[in-house]
Amino acid sequence: MAIIRNRDYKNPKHDARRRAAVGKIHIGKQQLGMDDDTYRAMLLTIGGVKSAKDLTPEGISKVVAHLERAGARFTSPKRAGRRPHSIGSGTERAGQLRKIEALLADAGRPYEYAGAMARHMYKKDRLEFCDGRELAGIIAALMKNAEREGREAR
Numbered sequence: 001m002a003i004i005r006n007r008d009y010k011n012p013k014h015d016a017r018r019r020a021a022v023g024k025i026h027i028g029k030q031q032l033g034m035d036d037d038t039y040r041a042m043l044l045t046i047g048g049v050k051s052a053k054d055l056t057p058e059g060i061s062k063v064v065a066h067l068e069r070a071g072a073r074f075t076s077p078k079r080a081g082r083r084p085h086s087i088g089s090g091t092e093r094a095g096q097l098r099k100i101e102a103l104l105a106d107a108g109r110p111y112e113y114a115g116a117m118a119r120h121m122y123k124k125d126r127l128e129f130c131d132g133r134e135l136a137g138i139i140a141a142l143m144k145n146a147e148r149e150g151r152e153a154r
Contacts, residue, residue: 021060022052024074028067042066096135100127103142106151114138 029039043049046066047059055063068074100114107113111127118124121141122134130138146152 018057018060021057021064022055025052025055025060025063025067027074028064028070028072031072032067032070092132093135096132096139097127099139100135100142103139103146107142107146107149114142117141 034042040050043052043055043063047055047063049055049059052060052063064074101111104111104114115127117138118127118130118134121137122130124130124134127135127138
């Protein structure tokens with residue numbers, strides 16, 4: 001039976017985080033338009049290594065902080081989510097869905113937010129499974145939320 005030592009074991013979660021952090025460094029390099037020589041000089045100066053793959057977790061943090069100070073922006077794209085397609089366009093439910101869509105857009109929330117409301121309020125797995133009465137309840141809840149947060153609910 002082989003003995004696994006700490007240095008021999010690689011945690012997949014840590015490995016994924018490390019790859020994501022190194023990818024972030026490469027995104028910053030691209031955003032700032034660094035050529036290869038400048039990039040390697042920055043890695044050597046800030047992180048003390050010649051390649052991003054050799055950075056320690058502390059070195060990664062230092063390099064990312066340096067890139068942010070230099071003007072790189074690391075933000076995830078805001079995704080609206082998947083719009084339900086199974087509701088016909090000429091039905092009352094389609095109008096209710098458009099209203100939900102507008103309220104979500106005003107609040108800056110994705111479709112998944114309304115899906116979570118459907119699960120919480122009516123125990124429905126997806127928004128498409130809600131009937132007209134349930135969609136009206138979700139609309140009312142979104143409008144109430146808009147009033148509470150000071151947005152105009154149209």
